[in-house]
Amino acid sequence: MVMLVRWAVTSTDMSLKVCSIDDLRPGEGLRIDSINPPIAVFLTEDGEVYAIDDTCTHQDASLSAGWVEDCRVECPLHESTFSLVTGQVDQPPAKKGVRTHQVHVSGGAVYVELSTAAPNLPPGVIVA
Amino acid sequence: MKVLAREGHLLIVGAGLAGYHTARGARLNGHTGPITILGAENRPAYDRPALSKAYLTGAVSESDLALDDPDQPLDVRWVAGLHVAGLSEHPLGVLTSDGEFWAADAVVIATGAAARTLPETNPGDAAGRPYVLRTMDDALALRDICLEGLEVAVLGGGFLALEAAATCTQRGASSVIVAAGEEFPGARRLSLPVGQALRAAHEAHGVGFASSARAVSVTSTAAGHTVHLGDGSAVAADIVICACGAAPATSWLAGSALRLSPTGAVLCDDFGATSIPGVWAAGDCSEWQSQSKGLRPVGHWQEAVEQAAVVAAGITGAEPQPMQEPYFWSDQYDLMLQGAGAIASADEVRIISGSVTTGDLLVSYLREGTEIGILGFNRLREVKRWRKQHQRKKAAVLAA
Numbered sequence: 001m002v003m004l005v006r007w008a009v010t011s012t013d014m015s016l017k018v019c020s021i022d023d024l025r026p027g028e029g030l031r032i033d034s035i036n037p038p039i040a041v042f043l044t045e046d047g048e049v050y051a052i053d054d055t056c057t058h059q060d061a062s063l064s065a066g067w068v069e070d071c072r073v074e075c076p077l078h079e080s081t082f083s084l085v086t087g088q089v090d091q092p093p094a095k096k097g098v099r100t101h102q103v104h105v106s107g108g109a110v111y112v113e114l115s116t117a118a119p120n121l122p123p124g125v126i127v128a
Numbered sequence: 129m130k131v132l133a134r135e136g137h138l139l140i141v142g143a144g145l146a147g148y149h150t151a152r153g154a155r156l157n158g159h160t161g162p163i164t165i166l167g168a169e170n171r172p173a174y175d176r177p178a179l180s181k182a183y184l185t186g187a188v189s190e191s192d193l194a195l196d197d198p199d200q201p202l203d204v205r206w207v208a209g210l211h212v213a214g215l216s217e218h219p220l221g222v223l224t225s226d227g228e229f230w231a232a233d234a235v236v237i238a239t240g241a242a243a244r245t246l247p248e249t250n251p252g253d254a255a256g257r258p259y260v261l262r263t264m265d266d267a268l269a270l271r272d273i274c275l276e277g278l279e280v281a282v283l284g285g286g287f288l289a290l291e292a293a294a295t296c297t298q299r300g301a302s303s304v305i306v307a308a309g310e311e312f313p314g315a316r317r318l319s320l321p322v323g324q325a326l327r328a329a330h331e332a333h334g335v336g337f338a339s340s341a342r343a344v345s346v347t348s349t350a351a352g353h354t355v356h357l358g359d360g361s362a363v364a365a366d367i368v369i370c371a372c373g374a375a376p377a378t379s380w381l382a383g384s385a386l387r388l389s390p391t392g393a394v395l396c397d398d399f400g401a402t403s404i405p406g407v408w409a410a411g412d413c414s415e416w417q418s419q420s421k422g423l424r425p426v427g428h429w430q431e432a433v434e435q436a437a438v439v440a441a442g443i444t445g446a447e448p449q450p451m452q453e454p455y456f457w458s459d460q461y462d463l464m465l466q467g468a469g470a471i472a473s474a475d476e477v478r479i480i481s482g483s484v485t486t487g488d489l490l491v492s493y494l495r496e497g498t499e500i501g502i503l504g505f506n507r508l509r510e511v512k513r514w515r516k517q518h519q520r521k522k523a524a525v526l527a528a
Contacts, residue, residue, distance in 0.1 A: 028509075061464070065508040067516045074516070076508035077457055077466070079433075092152075093175065095197045123192035124182045 015104070015111035022108065024049065029064030029073060032112075037119050037127050039101055040064035041110055042084055044071060050084035051101040051112045057120040058094035096120040130405050131445035135161040136233030138443065141212050141222055142377075143167025145175060146238035146411025146432040148195040151204045153440025163204045164230065166222070168239075170209035171264060172196065177429055179267040180291040180371075181459060185298060186271060190264065212239070215384040220406050234406050234443050237381070237394055238436070241374035241412035241427065246283065247345040254348035258283075258368035261292055273367065276300035281355050281365035283343040285313040287458035287465075289371035290326060294460040296369070297333050304335045305363050307355060309342035318467065319477040321491055322503060325484040329463055329505075338363050343372070374427065376413045389415045393426075399448065400439035408443065410435040418451075422472060430455045450526060453501075453518050463487055466511040469501025469518070482507075 018032045024043035031054050032039045040054035040063050048071075054063050056075040063082065066073040072090070074081040080094035087097040098120060102113040121127070132138060138154055140147045143165050151163050167173060174193040182188040196202055211225040221231040243260035250257070259270045280301045282293045285308030296304050310316055312323025313330075327337060341359035346368055348354075355363040376393040387395045387403040393415035400408045400416065411432035418424045425431060434451050441448035457466045474493035482488035482505065490510055493501035502514045 061508065065512065067512050069516075074512070076512040077464075092149075092195070092197075095199065123189065124187035 015113050017109050018051070018112045019110050020108055021049070021105055021110055024110070027068050029054075029062075029066065029068065031062050031064035035112075035114070037121060037125075038062075039112065039114070040073075041103070041112070042068055042073065044068060044084070049103050049105055049110055051103045051110075052082060052084060052087055053098040053101075053119050053121075055098075055119075055121055055125060056080065056082075056094055057089065057096040057098060057122055058092075059122050060125050063098070130234075132159070132234040132443045133161070134159060134444075137161055137231065138163045138234050138236070139222060139230055139232035140165045140236045140238055142236075142238035142240055142411070142413065143169070143173040143206065143208065144238060144240045144411065144432070145195065145429065146240070146413075146436045147236070148173050148202075149433050149436030150236050150238060150410060150440050150443075151202055153437045154444055155202060155204075157440055157444035157446040159444050161233070163202075164232075165204055165206050166210050166212060166224065166230070167206065167208045168211050169263060169265070172206065172208070174264060176262075179264060180261050180288050181295060183264070183267050184261075184271055184292070184295045193264075212380045215381055215386065215404075215407065217385055217404050217407075232406075234408065236400075236439055236443070237378075237402070237407065237409040237413055238411045239377040239380070239413045242377045243370065244373045244375055245370050246343060246372060249345065249347040251347075251349050253350040255350055255352050255366070257348070258346050258353065258370045260370050261288055262374060270367075270369065274300075275367065277302050278366040279352075279364065280304045280367045280369065281338075281353070281363045282306045282369045282371060283346075283355060284371035284373065285309045286371065286373070287314075287456070287460075289313070289369075290330065290460055291458060292369050292371055293330060293335050294333065296367075297335055298461075301367075305338055305365065306330065306335060307338040307341075307343040307357060307363060309340070311337070311340040313337075318471060318503060319474075319491060319493070321477065321479055321484050321489060325487075325489045325505060326460075326465075328485050329461060329487065333461055346370075374412065376415075378413050389420065391415075395420065398438075398451075399442045400435055401442065408439045410439045423470065424451070425454045425456070425472065428454065428456045450522060452522075453515060455515060463505050464508060465503070465505050466508065467501065467503035468511055468515045469493060469499075470495070471501040471503065474501060 029040040029042045038054040042050045061077040065076040072081040087100040089097045099115040173195040213225045214223040243262040280296045315323025341357040345356045353368045378392045394409035396416045438448040455468045476494040478492045480490045490504045
């Protein structure tokens with residue numbers, strides 16, 4: 001899988017091309033490691049594409065490996081779920097939500113406009 | 129089952145995971161009366177799993193482990209540093225060691241468990257006592273030592289012991305020897321391939337393993353410690369960490385009318401109700417009926433969270449969520465190990481993929497040919513999917 005990160009020439013000039021739509025599987029997340037901190041791109045069963053920060057805010061776990069249902073992803077380690085739309089968390093052990101990133105799909109490619117907010121990384125995890 | 133009046137006083141004894149989640153659940157279910165949580169430790173309630181990992185390496189701080197959310201604190205009266213001395217049935221309440229009586233309309237016992245230790249012999253000027261890892265003070269004592277150049281012996285073969293061994297290695301101990309009580313740690317409970325994979329991971333990081341006999345006692349002198357194993361062999365160490373399990377912290381209930389198990393656990397039905405009306409128990413101090421029968425595990429973080437939710441539902445008259453498949457996790461080095469399902473009752477184990485040396489082992493547990501559990505090393509997606517799919521199946525069965 002090729003995940004080129006570059007300033008893409010698209011309708012939004014701050015977008016990054018992160019993957020191809022064909023790299024995504026319905027109901028699953030794809031971790032984009034080339035972005036720091038990594039983000040996760042999700043394709044829902046309804047065909048919508050979302051991007052959020054990949055790291056659970058409670059502990060270092062990749063949300064891309066989580067369970068996607070009703071436009072939320074449940075952390076693969078515990079039971080906190082995050083809204084793919086707003087990033088908000090529903091219950092402990094996580095206390096903080098994740099950032100969401102604007103997505104648009106064009107010509108089979110997925111472009112992401114990264115949030116400029118500070119990420120809510122879990123304790124002990126720092127941006128390398 | 130007696131439901132607590134909405135304005136009644138809920139008294140929770142124990143400020144750990146089960147205590148916190150009982151209070152949270154009661155509030156979510158609409159309880160409006162006062163909730164008091166009595167904690168023995170002089171700290172805000174905290175989550176324990178990191179004590180053998182990120183807290184022990186210094187990667188996370190005490191405030192990072194707080195259970196209560198500072199942005200959305202529970203409407204609860206926390207009382208810290210107070211030891212309970214006894215339970216009263218009539219009138220219902222708890223006596224604390226300062227002589228105060230805390231009257232309640234419902235009592236939840238969530239005092240957790242205390243670390244087990246081995247018999248110790250300490251000739252004069254001993255090199256300190258073995259360390260345990262149960263409370264934040266325990267972890268702090270161990271965190272404050274510079275381990276560089278020191279020989280560490282870890283007693284026990286469970287996840288706590290293995291996590292401590294991994295952490296000590298990462299913190300620069302010159303040697304770490306685990307007396308796991310079996311050749312491959314975890315093999316008895318989780319199958320041979322899992323034990324082999326765990327041992328291989330630790331050996332790859334330089335951790336050694338003592339003979340397969342259990343550690344039985346520790347002799348300490350000014351020169352250091354000697355750990356004696358059941359087969360007569362011995363391990364010498366500068367630092368000994370005893371991670372040999374935990375016993376329910378229920379000595380304060382001796383003499384009460386509560387029914388306790390032979391190990392001292394508060395016996396409950398599968399709703400957390402004890403033998404005394406209005407008194408409930410959850411978490412590591414308790415043993416629910418399905419745990420007594422061996423159908424569910426004891427001492428897991430996940431059990432405490434779910435039991436607390438069930439108790440909160442019972443107290444407030446809400447419909448309890450069915451318990452999920454048992455679940456545990458452990459992180460050691462770069463491995464995230466997760467297991468789910470009724471692993472203890474398996475009669476067959478199959479390796480689905482990966483191997484015992486590559487950090488990607490995925491095994492399936494079966495009983496009479498049906499899959500009843502799963503365990504993976506760095507298999508977060510597979511384990512989560514298994515858990516959710518089994519939860520759905522269970523919900524479908526219950527709905528039918």
